[in-house]
Amino acid sequence: MSDRFETHQHDVLIVGGGGAGLRAAIAVCEANPKLSVAVISKVYPMRSHTVSAEGGAAGVIKPGDSLDEHAYDTISGGDWLCDQDAVEAFVKEAPEELLRLEHWGCPWSREPDGHIAVRAFGGMKKMRTWFAADKTGFHMLHTLFQTSLKYDTVIRYDEWFVTKLLVDDGRVQGAVAIELMSGKIQAITANAIILCTGGCGRVFPFTTNANIKNGDGMALAYRAGAPLKDMEFVQYHPTGLPFTGILITEAARSEGGYMLNKDGYRYLQDYNLGKPQPKPVLRSMELGPRDRLSQAFVMEMEKGRTIKGPYGDVVHLDLRHLGEKLISTKLPFVRELCLKYQNIDPIKELIPVRPVVHYMMGGVHTDINGATPLPGLYAAGEVACVSINGANRLGSNSLPELLVFGARVGRAAAEFASKHTTPSAAILAQAMDESRRLRKQLLEKTGGGERIATIRDEMQKAIENGAGIYRTGTSLVETVTKLRELQQRYRNTVLDDRGLTFNTELIAAMELGFMLDAAEAIVQCALHRTESRGAHQRTDFPKRDDEKFLAHSLVYRNADGSSRVEYLPVKITRWPPGERVYGEPSQTKDAQAGR
């Protein structure tokens, strides 16, 4: 064993090569070219999930728009749970960062005269969303990755998987990681570590998130003693394909698509969303706010009026009446996705859809520079909670968040790293322990008999039942109990794969462990927040309660593995809490944006 043990040393270690991680890496190089920067990623950086974002990135650039308006849209959309100082920094720096990406070669879509083009986006009252055709995340990620190649001081560990953070003397000083190609378990030490590992959509059964989004960074931080923040806020998108989670954009509904239940009935009319008209009407029926559409699905399911599909309940999105011509000219991408990835032709067939988990508002608790309360540990991107997203993220705010806070965290970590020095000896001992644990508990374990896929399926079901679109105290307590049972059973998983070379089953086992911790954090926060706000809807506490809960949930892990939830007041600078009107169609409700 020890013969396989190697260590690497860097000034700053970035875990994650998505939009946030790559922006952070470049920021460290720019802040201090002398620092050695490592980027470690379980997939090649350009495979990171940032690649799949389609819609766009918000940043004020056009005359007639203002930073204050972007800030207000963000804060009201977030149901006043955003930290307003962070939002102010965010809206100010977003256009600069998007421009920087333009200078680095991002193929932003343009106006005829060559200026940046912007489009409208749900919840944004002015047009301010930059886009690169319908592949914004893809182009941003490849631009960042290709640009990062020009910095010699960035050392990449592609297809390495981080299993644990090493903490000594109250400071994070390194990580243990497995090189997939060789199966070697190694320690990488650093004066500062930045987590940029993305979200945890895979905790849920139906999600737009890729296979790699397992809450790794959230669990790593949580286990190391850093708190997670606002984990109960999980964003759904109302129309995803059930099996693949592929997102069918709102455009399909704005062009006139119908949502039908099992009787072919436009059921949204039963949920206070207006009366059906043959032509689409803004803010009514199928064009109602996204959260309301997701909620209507649940109620329809409870009435037994959804369709039982092979992957669970669905409703139908019907585009057939729009005709081939309109579908192929106005919705070519929707048709392409259905044809290419689900083998369904929307010109002739009904599209099965259901609400799917899309984005995590919560994450590792950080300050405005990405610093966590644990010295030496930083976080940015979807894994982090600064928080600019509050109780509900506005569509197209996440991509610019990667850039703004990726850059900020890079600068902050560079400064911290310059002031601290080499890791302690205790760190290496810890690393050896972790390496032994991985072998004993996973690679060499015999007996047991639980399969990873079984526990994963049960976890996903449990969290959907307890902490899905609607939550109650009772359902949450049941899920807590179920998760405990699964944690126990997780210890009995055995692997079919005992090999060292590219053992993806070993990785899946560790990802499952991370997801169980993320699930626990989500459920605990949801249980303790006895109010409804943004994406967190408690049927037993249907009202927002600013007296008690104008505050962030912070969930800590206790030494015995149990958790505790504390609260931190929201930072209000200029926008006192207002009403985020429900019931009547209004602009703020569109803030339930989902891309």
Place this chain on the structure above:
Amino acid sequence: MAETIQLEVTRYSPEHDAAPTFQRFEVPYRKDWVVLDALNYIKDKLDGSLSYRWSCRMGICGSCGMMVNGEPKLTCATFLSFYAPDAVRVEPLRYFPVVRDLVVEMTDFMVKLQKVKPWIIRKEEKSIADGEYLQTPQQLDVYKQFSMCINCMLCYAACPVYGLDPLFTGPAAIALAQRYNIDSRDQGAKERMDILSQHEGIWACTFVGECTEVCPKHVDPAGAIQQYKLTAAKEWFKSLLMPWGAK
């Protein structure tokens, strides 16, 4: 009722096997399942030790390229129904060293990609305060197609030149070099040209266009290579006339 389909999958572990073998699995057949779904079924239910890469299952991350019945394919965009009821053979991408089962070694591409300098090169950088570089939709269209590459490696697995000569920079890396060469914001074409012309591989490309045919993103790497050859020839000619170096 439950229909099934046979999958023949390459198995290889460098720790145990001298050479790759095939293993047969029977999996449920479903109209909406792609080859990747069948592999996931095997991994979840039948044999957890099967190794392959995937992530997005929407044809954009570029991880899941494999040979399906002898052709390079994104397995997340290749339906079983295309082959049913016949068996489907899944192998690792051709011309790459195999790491394990369906996983190939692609470090070679990563090194080549960096070599062609796929980033904007300028003599003078504009400051952020001065705003964006203007670029009309027409100027964008010039390089747009080459910027769509997802690095899936299907074109390498289809390229006869790469098959014979692994030193060849290859379709995707050349397309990406060309993507920057013809971006109106870039001034690095000369620098990249020097790198690309170092190896004769590019001249060996006979423009049969297999790469373009298999590309799932319509990048047209063969077109990029052809374009590049023309420019390179011109540059070379200019350098003969102006020995101090052409712009």
